[in-house]
Structure formats: structure tokens, C-alpha cells
Amino acid sequence: MLMRAPNIVLAAGGTGGHMMPAEAVADVLVRDGYQVSLVTDTRGNSISNALVDVDRHVLKTASHMGGGIFGKIRSVLSILKSTLQMRRRFKKTQPTVVVGFGGYPSLPAVLAARSLKIPFVLHEQNAVLGRVNRFVAEDARVLALSVQDTAKVPVGAYTEVTGNPVRQLIAKLSNIAYAVPLGFGDVRLLVIGGSQGARILSDVVPAALALLPEDIRQRIEMTQQARPEDVGRVIAAYEDIGVRARVQDYFEDVGSLLLRTQLVICRSGASTISELAAMGRPAIMVPLKIAADDHQSANAAAIAEAGGGWVMQEDDFTPEALAKKLEHLLTDMSDLRNASEGMRMVARLDAAERLASIVVSISEESEAPK
Known part of the structure; x- marks a missing residue:
């Protein structure tokens, strides 16, 4: 001992x-x-x-x-x-x-x-x-x-x-398989912006979902983290377009949320990326533009290179660009399945x-x- x-x-x-x-x-x-x-x-x-x-x-x-x-x-x-x-x-x-x-x-x-x-x-x-x-x-x-x-x-x-x-909770859940919706079943999206939240995600994601075809939008179940001052307007935005959404300023049960999530839209801080990799959850990553030494872009690039997700820089992260990406991913789910496997490849x-x-x-x- x-x-x-x-x-x-x-x-x-x-x-x-x-x-x-x-x-x-x-x-x-x-x-x-x-x-x-x-x-x-x-x-x-x-x-x-x-x-x-x-x-x-x-x-x-x-x-x-x-x-x-x-x-x-x-x-x-x-x-x-x-x-x-x-x-x-x-x-x-x-x-x-x-x-x-x-x-x-x-x-x-x-x-x-x-x-x-x-x-x-x-x-x-x-x-x-x-x-x-x-x-x-x-x-x-x-x-x-x-x-x-x-x-x-x-x-x-x-x-x-x-x-x-x-964290132990995430490590214990890592062996649970990624579940791809069958046919045109519901798809669960999770939007997280790190421990401090991210306003750009609150601005762009609801606007992007509003641009999706109605049949895709009706399949989406959204869970989103937003800054406290943004929670009300994000909830209202989803209600206006008929998207089922749960919006809070902080989630303590991220592990259980990831379990039932098919796609994550997030920043690319190291802990976020590591937890997604451990659980094999594909992600659209939006690196924080002002991060020191642009380290979030480097984090995201490593995941993208392994095939675990997609990088959208802040300047390119528009409602139109995100809607185009989501429409493709939610129509041909094989890309999400492959990205899940890519995420797991980089997990330690x-x-x-x-x-x-x-x-x-x-x-x-x-x-x-x-």
C-alpha cells in the first residue's frame, strides 16, 4: 500500500x-x-x-x-x-x-x-x-x-x-453507447458555454433554429445554458418558433444531460472538450475569440482533426451558417455517429x-x- x-x-x-x-x-x-x-x-x-x-x-x-x-x-x-x-x-x-x-x-x-x-x-x-x-x-x-x-x-x-x-461522474458514464435517433425521431441538442456561459450562443442558436425546415425543427429538443440576464429572452425565442427547450444559467447534472444528447454546441475550453471526448458526444465548437494565445482554437482543432466535431470561428458563426450545418447533420445522422467515434478516440x-x-x-x- x-x-x-x-x-x-x-x-x-x-x-x-x-x-x-x-x-x-x-x-x-x-x-x-x-x-x-x-x-x-x-x-x-x-x-x-x-x-x-x-x-x-x-x-x-x-x-x-x-x-x-x-x-x-x-x-x-x-x-x-x-x-x-x-x-x-x-x-x-x-x-x-x-x-x-x-x-x-x-x-x-x-x-x-x-x-x-x-x-x-x-x-x-x-x-x-x-x-x-x-x-x-x-x-x-x-x-x-x-x-x-x-x-x-x-x-x-x-x-x-x-x-x-x-470528474468521476463523467468517467463512470463513459462506457454508455452513443444513441443515434432511429429514422426521423427526436434529436436532443445541448448548448453549453462553459462555467461563465456564452452570449454568442444565446444570440445565434435560436436564430439558426428558426431558419430550419419545419419538419427538422419539430424534432429538436433543446437544452441550453445561458447567462442569467439572457435566460428570459432565449426562452421566449424558442417559444416563438415552437421548439421544446429547457434554458437555465447553470446545470449541475451535465453528465446526465450528455447521456441523452446527440449533438453539443459549445465553446472549446479544455474541460468541456475532455468531458465530451470521454462520453463520445460530437460537437460544433465555437472557440472563444479572445482566449489567451487562441488556445480554444487549438483545442478545437485537435478534436476536428480526430473527426470528433466541427469548428466554427466566431466571425463565421452566423444563424445562416449554423442552420446549414444543422440541417445537414440532422438529415444524415451518419456524420454524428462517426463523430462520436472520433471523440472517443481522443479520450484519456x-x-x-x-x-x-x-x-x-x-x-x-x-x-x-x-
Whole structure:
């Protein structure tokens, strides 16, 4: 049996894209008897259904570099203040290893670990190495990657490909087959915009469905995530065109929704893509145009190359273009079946176990008598 580590620290925050992989790894570590704590920021702490039973320390650090010179100065000072705070905490708690999941909220914990010579591991969810991970990658014991050919990895970084950990709920549902509607039966669409929602999906998708032939539109059962301020108008838009729709600002039961979904329209954040791949659900992906280093386009390109879905850039994501794509996919369902198989080809269902194994190994080395 593995030795029990006194304290493994996971540092993640900002969005679900960072928090969900941390939760998946925490589940494995806790299951195996390890003490796990989380360092996050106020945004990460507000994701109420993630890492519920893990001890957490919430920083007031900046979630990103603020705009303009004064904003950037404030962000840097905030990170430095939080780093000193984490140094004091680590001197008391003496973690054996710190695991950073990227994003600015993870940086203070990683910098504190580096300054105290505590080994740290980094995990990158996207197909382009994030700026924070890039900054400290060469000092990490291991930089764990989700994608084999991740861009912008420093030459001196030691890397291992683990995949992107998905939540236990999703992993357990991954062996359930994709169901293609028989004949001209109902087809279930799911629209999700990540943990923050996406206004462009609320603007374009209902308008696109309004352009579909009546016989196709009547077959659609829509479930859509929208920003709170958009929920009312999206519901009204679907009522006007006679589409059965369930619209909410957040869904906690994404796993069960994916089970009954034939096609997803979504952003291409790493966690969204990984969960779709695990469950083999084809997707029309609309990368966030302003994402750092255009990493969402890189994520989507990897899926499209494997045949798991279709990419529509924001500038091309019009009601007319989406309606044309949907009419084709919902008429000849064989493309959806093939895309489901393509999605499953890129899934790494053992990613959480792989990453946890790396973390435990380094933790044991740190605990060993010198």
C-alpha cells in the first residue's frame, strides 16, 4: 500500500476549466488516503459543486492581469502579497508537493513552493501552454500535458502526457453507447458555454433554429445554458418558433444531460472538450475569440482533426451558417455517429489516475529520509 502523504496542495481557480481537473485528481488522492487541500481564489471558491469536501484556502489574488499599466501593477502586487501569504502557510503546513493547474490564482502557491524548495507539478489542460505554466515550467518536477504536441512548451521543461482529468461522474458514464435517433425521431441538442456561459450562443442558436425546415425543427429538443440576464429572452425565442427547450444559467447534472444528447454546441475550453471526448458526444465548437494565445482554437482543432466535431470561428458563426450545418447533420445522422467515434478516440479516461500517480511518487520522494 502507498505511504500516506501528510499534505498535498492543489492550486486552481478562476474557472471550471482549472477547477474540474483538480477535483478529479483530488478524488483519486482522497480515495487512496492522502490529505489534500486546495488553494483557490474567490471565483474558484464560488463554483459550489467542485471539491466540496476538500479543505480550502481562498486567496484574494487577481484572477488575471488587469488592463493598462496601473491594472498590471495592481495585479503583480496582488500576486506578490498572496505569494508571501502562501509562504507563511506552507512553512506551517509543510506540504510534500504542490500541484498547479494553471491560471493566475495558482501562481502564488507555485511561487511559494519554488522559493521554499517544495517540489511542484504543473498540469496544462489546453493544447497551448498557458502563460502562468509557461513562466514556471522549467522549474517544475513534471509538466503534465493533456495533448501530445502542446504548443509553447519551454525546451527545458520535463513533460509527461497524462491527458486532462475528468470528474468521476463523467468517467463512470463513459462506457454508455452513443444513441443515434432511429429514422426521423427526436434529436436532443445541448448548448453549453462553459462555467461563465456564452452570449454568442444565446444570440445565434435560436436564430439558426428558426431558419430550419419545419419538419427538422419539430424534432429538436433543446437544452441550453445561458447567462442569467439572457435566460428570459432565449426562452421566449424558442417559444416563438415552437421548439421544446429547457434554458437555465447553470446545470449541475451535465453528465446526465450528455447521456441523452446527440449533438453539443459549445465553446472549446479544455474541460468541456475532455468531458465530451470521454462520453463520445460530437460537437460544433465555437472557440472563444479572445482566449489567451487562441488556445480554444487549438483545442478545437485537435478534436476536428480526430473527426470528433466541427469548428466554427466566431466571425463565421452566423444563424445562416449554423442552420446549414444543422440541417445537414440532422438529415444524415451518419456524420454524428462517426463523430462520436472520433471523440472517443481522443479520450484519456485514466488521466486522473496518471496525474495522481506522478504526484504521489514525488510526494513520497519528498517524505523519504534524506
